[in-house]
Amino acid sequence: MNATGAIRRIDPTERLGGAGPGLLVSVRDAEEAEAALTGGANVIDVKEPTAGPLGSASIESIAAVVRAVGDAALVTAAMGDISDRFPVEQLPSGIAIGKLGMAGGAKGPWREPSERWASRLPKFTAGALVAYADWRSAGAPTPEEVLTQAEKIGCRGFVVDTWSKGGVCALDLLESDRLRSLVAEAVSQGLFVVLAGSLTIDRIEEAASYDPTLVGVRGAACLGGRSGAIDTGRVRALAKRLSACRRGG
Numbered sequence: 001m002n003a004t005g006a007i008r009r010i011d012p013t014e015r016l017g018g019a020g021p022g023l024l025v026s027v028r029d030a031e032e033a034e035a036a037l038t039g040g041a042n043v044i045d046v047k048e049p050t051a052g053p054l055g056s057a058s059i060e061s062i063a064a065v066v067r068a069v070g071d072a073a074l075v076t077a078a079m080g081d082i083s084d085r086f087p088v089e090q091l092p093s094g095i096a097i098g099k100l101g102m103a104g105g106a107k108g109p110w111r112e113p114s115e116r117w118a119s120r121l122p123k124f125t126a127g128a129l130v131a132y133a134d135w136r137s138a139g140a141p142t143p144e145e146v147l148t149q150a151e152k153i154g155c156r157g158f159v160v161d162t163w164s165k166g167g168v169c170a171l172d173l174l175e176s177d178r179l180r181s182l183v184a185e186a187v188s189q190g191l192f193v194v195l196a197g198s199l200t201i202d203r204i205e206e207a208a209s210y211d212p213t214l215v216g217v218r219g220a221a222c223l224g225g226r227s228g229a230i231d232t233g234r235v236r237a238l239a240k241r242l243s244a245c246r247r248g249g
């Protein structure tokens with residue numbers, strides 16, 4: 001996959017599959033990636049769910065997912081939080097977007113480290129900063145500060161997620177006006193926007209109504225919770241709900 005092409009394909013002005021958000025599904029390995037693709041995921045995100053909200057998978061697992069997905073979808077990868085030591089230079093080619101969280105950033109330097117992280121990304125990978133809807137619990141900067149930093153350091157993406165995976169959904173953690181402004185500001189700056197964070201299938205239409213580029217899930221796509229396994233039937237049901245939003249249904 002050519003990096004320029006991959007990033008162009010996720011341009012928010014083009015959208016994925018029509019006038020509305022596409023579906024990003026976080027997977028831990030190649031087998032789960034295939035299940036998510038079969039279910040209709042538009043973007044495959046590699047993440048190890050037992051290693052935290054933005055837990056990175058091993059380099060080997062990331063490479064295996066890239067091989068399994070091929071040209072069927074964009075592949076993104078969680079690269080941990082600001083104090084983690086993900087081996088950025090070893091990121092396999094084929095990762096369109098690398099995502100970095102800001103947990104703990106409010107207690108130490110995060111602007112300069114996030115800028116350094118973005119500058120170390122391989123040239124085929126764009127950066128996305130992740131703002132936590134429960135930023136106080138995460139000890140993270142506010143979502144607005146994270147968005148400003150993403151714009152400043154040339155990121156191509158902005159993600160809203162939850163730090164705690166205790167079941168409270170991002171849509172219940174941020175006031176709707178605030179979330180709407182964040183998404184609109186990021187889209188107006190040309191960033192692709194992922195709205196995620198403990199979303200259940202019943203909140204999919206509501207998440208789509210914020211008009212992000214992608215709605216992101218892990219737990220809702222799994223059997224047995226987010227540490228369980230991706231289930232094709234669940235992904236299919238999520239994709240169907242989003243596709244109905246795109247048709248205005």
Ligand SMILES: O=C[C@H](O)COP(=O)(O)O
Pocket residue numbers: 024026045047161162165196197198199216217218219220226
């Ligand atoms: O990027 C999407 C996340 O993996 C969301 O995970 P979650 O739905 O379990 O909160």
